[in-house]
Amino acid sequence: MNQPALPLLYAQHLARDRRRSAHTVRAYGATAERLVAFLQKHWGGPVTRDALGKASAADLRAYLAHRREDGLTNASAARELSAVRGFLKFAVGEDAELPRLKGPRVKKGVPRPIAPHEAVALAETVSEEAREPWLAARDWAVLLLLYGAGLRIGEAVGLTGAVLPLGATMAVTGKRDKTRIVPLLPQVRDAIEAYARQCPYGVSRDAPLFRGAKGGPMPPGVIRKSIRAARTALGLSDRTTPHALRHSFATHLLGRGADLRALQELLGHASLSSTQIYTAVDAAHLLDVYRNAHPRA
Structure with a gap:
């Protein structure tokens, strides 16, 4: 029997072990799927845990540039990068050293209450x-x-x-x-x-x-x-x-x-x-x- 794909395992981990909301599970799971699909084309080969452990900052910058073509704002790109880091930690281990990549600067918005x-x-x-x-x-x-x-x-x-x-x-x-x-x-x-x-x-x-x-x-x-x-x-x-x-x-x-x-x-x-x-x-x-x-x- 084939093992479930890594993005699916990650989503299950978020829901079961981290007790994240259904919205977060969907959003982070979707990011993991997009990253794996991109890296398969980018690397021209299967995306395994070992391969993810060798991902470089250049690989992640290429992914974010690819996502920017979809019109991502700085805030959305920052959230995407956070989800990518979470997925990589899950895939290669919490103690693994991830590529250093500075996220986009996000101006913190102030909520707008109504009267x-x-x-x-x-x-x-x-x-x-x-x-x-x-x-x-x-x-x-x-x-x-x-x-x-x-x-x-x-x-x-x-x-x-x-x-x-x-x-x-x-x-x-x-x-x-x-x-x-x-x-x-x-x-x-x-x-x-x-x-x-x-x-x-x-x-x-x-x-x-x-x-x-x-x-x-x-x-x-x-x-x-x-x-x-x-x-x-x-x-x-x-x-x-x-x-x-x-x-x-x-x-x-x-x-x-x-x-x-x-x-x-x-x-x-x-x-x-x-x-x-x-x-x-x-x-x-x-x-x-x-x-x-x-x-x-």
Whole structure:
């Protein structure tokens, strides 16, 4: 029996051993496949673990140049290089010395939060466009979880009926299967309970809480598509995405005096450095307020 290809083994390793998200597994697995396909042509021979152990910086630069032809930005190229390094470490061993290759310089972007009234208007518009009342209740509940509890879209649609009955807090499983406790505002609890009462498929502990129109798990793409339509109708920026609602949750909490460490716990960030970006967001917001309101600005 043939051994599975290295990119497939790598994807299995990420999912099973590293507990990476499904999105990360797909993205990194795809990079591994692209790298192997490129090196087969580049070297004119099979790409084995031994061959990968002899890959040079010139080989990797050639691969990145090849990917740049597809229109990769600096940020995308940096992510691609990170995935390549992870694959090589897996293929040739964690202790192996990889080729030294400096990644492209990436300007760190600051998340763009949206105002509270815009978040509410967005949620209302999405729910109003739903085909049936129970779908409207579902979309309203999901969007309130993003803005009112700071959940990632994947975390929200990944909830099961086991979260019911709701209390003042809820356990959420995030990246790398880490569980955190998030507080629930009364409005968020009410929205989830209203949806659960209307859902025609019922709610059971082991089944997805949020259902698709045909009863299966709710695909995250449904919310993304609805938000795209709603932001166009409201004249909001194309940066208004499901993740922008999470950014807004964090920024508005920080603006009201939330501690960075507490915010890190609420967001489920593994590193405080991931949370510190919101200090820049808040500073930018204060500067905007100053420029718009101060007579000498």
